[in-house]
Amino acid sequence: MGTVREIQRWNCDIQQxxxxxxxxxxxxxxxxxxAMVERNSQPMITPVTQEKLEENLRWDEIRIISREDHDYFSTWEWDGRVFLINSGGSHxxxxxxxxxxxxxxNVPLTGRYKVYGINQVALASLRRDFDMFVFSWHCKQQMDFHRAMQRFEATYYWKDLPRPYTDQAAIFLPKxxxxxxxxxxxxxxxGFQDLGLYLQKLANATGHHVSVA
Incomplete structure (x- = not known):
């Protein structure tokens, strides 16, 4: 249901x-x-000088600079922000x-850039066939729901949600x-959350994403 657009060499400034x-x-x-460096990394931002800037940029764990084809940039269309998918060097x-x-x-950067979106056709098909809801999925709630559905003899499917929502699950009920x-x-x-409606709102909120053109 997801889409991915990718550009191999995307240029941006560090402020983006x-x-x-x-x-x-x-x-x-x-x-x-x-806010993070003001709280946790004062020695890295003092003094505020060109020399201190260059010292930070030389840090080997900033792999978007120090190594080819390692870290990369990502945007989720409904969010619009640019994230560095990194394995170190954040501070x-x-x-x-x-x-x-x-x-x-200016600090120019170049790297792979992935933009993630939602396939509108696939989502429409899924919403046509299923009602979808979000459940808290702790052990007791999970077992209570399974037992209730078994007694009622209703068909359903479920899938754990990804991080950071691992304590929740999506329930699919065939229409x-x-x-x-x-x-x-x-x-x-x-009042359970309608996951289909939520995903549709995300899919519609694509006007602010960063262009990969």
Whole structure:
């Protein structure tokens, strides 16, 4: 159901990069890369000089600079931000971005760039055939749901959601089956999240993604 567009050599400036895929810092605690280095890496951003910028950029673990065909950039169309899919060097990279902005220096970067989207045709087909809901999927809720569906003899499918939603699952209820339809009515009235509608909203929110042209 997903789509991927890729450009092998995409050019950008360091200021266009909004985040990372990995860091020793707990990324979800910070609203920006600047906030991360201001909190955790003061020695890397002091003093704010060209020399300090160059020192950070020489750090070998910034592999988008130091090595060919290793780290790469990604954007999810409904989000629009550019992320560096990295295996190290997050603090030095963020420090370099921080300093470059304040001294007015461009830092050009080149690397692979992947833009992920949602296949509208595949999503429409899935929504035509199934009602989809999101469930909390802890052990007790999981067993209670399985038992209830077994007693009611309704057909359903389920799939664990990816990180960071590993404590939840998607439930698929075929619209062609009456018993599954009854379950859909109950879940909708109870306020369970409609996954199909949520995915459709994501698929429609593609106006702000970064062009790969």
């Amino acid at each position: 990069v909004d985040g990372f895929s990995a860091s020793k810092s707990e990324l979800r605690r910070f609203k920006s890369m600047d 030095h990279f963020a420090a370099a971005k921080y300093i470059a902005k304040r001294i007015g220096v 062609a089956e009456k018993r599954a339809g009854k379950v859909s009515e109950v879940l909708r009235e109870a």
